[in-house]
Amino acid sequence: MELTKEIVKELSKLPTGNVADNNPDGVVMDADLTPLDTSLHLIGRAVTVQCQPGDNLALHEGIYAAGEGDVLVFDCGGYRHGGHFGDMMANACLARGIAGVIIDGTCRDREDIKALKFPVYSRGTCPAGTVKKSRARINIPVTVGGVCVCPGDIIFADGDGIVVVPQDEADEVFAKALKKYEKEQMILQELKAGRTTLEIYGFDRLIADMKD
Numbered sequence: 001m002e003l004t005k006e007i008v009k010e011l012s013k014l015p016t017g018n019v020a021d022n023n024p025d026g027v028v029m030d031a032d033l034t035p036l037d038t039s040l041h042l043i044g045r046a047v048t049v050q051c052q053p054g055d056n057l058a059l060h061e062g063i064y065a066a067g068e069g070d071v072l073v074f075d076c077g078g079y080r081h082g083g084h085f086g087d088m089m090a091n092a093c094l095a096r097g098i099a100g101v102i103i104d105g106t107c108r109d110r111e112d113i114k115a116l117k118f119p120v121y122s123r124g125t126c127p128a129g130t131v132k133k134s135r136a137r138i139n140i141p142v143t144v145g146g147v148c149v150c151p152g153d154i155i156f157a158d159g160d161g162i163v164v165v166p167q168d169e170a171d172e173v174f175a176k177a178l179k180k181y182e183k184e185q186m187i188l189q190e191l192k193a194g195r196t197t198l199e200i201y202g203f204d205r206l207i208a209d210m211k212d
Contacts, residue, residue, distance in 0.1 A: 022176035029145025038159030044071035044099035050137040053079030058136030068097030075142035076105030083108025
């Protein structure tokens with residue numbers, strides 16, 4: 001799947017739930033990885049970067065390995081005692097057209113990054129500094145948020161969380177997700193017309209069958 005601007009715009013109407021429900025094995029990062037700004041949507045191909053926890057030199061290196069529309073996925077080992085990523089780095093990402101950042105660790109400068117409207121997901125914030133001693137390992141499989149992410153996988157995220165769509169499954173996953181979205185729009189109209197979720201989904205029959 002080629003993530004053109006038109007396709008990204010079309011997919012942006014989907015909630016992560018529609019994508020997760022149609023993703024192989026429901027590949028979703030754990031709930032501790034949260035967005036700095038829940039109002040933002042993030043879609044792009046993963047550029048993976050393995051980093052030493054508490055060291056952000058690799059993150060600087062990774063920024064310049066990514067290009068327009070990419071999502072940087074930083075494996076920082078879940079380290080929570082230093083701000084690996086801050087507002088200067090967010091500005092550097094924006095200058096390159098990078099779509100957003102996932103950090104398995106903490107970041108800092110929350111409010112400045114939120115003002116930029118740049119999507120960043122992390123394990124919270126920490127104002128402490130980090131060292132700059134270790135090189136990056138770029139575009140190798142990494143495990144972030146409990147999920148194996150390969151270079152080129154599609155990151156799909158919003159305020160609810162992060163879904164990782166394997167690149168060889170993307171066409172099928174998003175076709176099914178869009179179909180589910182359209183079906184749900186029809187269900188919304190039925191709800192507005194007075195029908196109940198019990199009727200629409202057949203839960204009334206399910207409940208009746210459960211009665212003694």
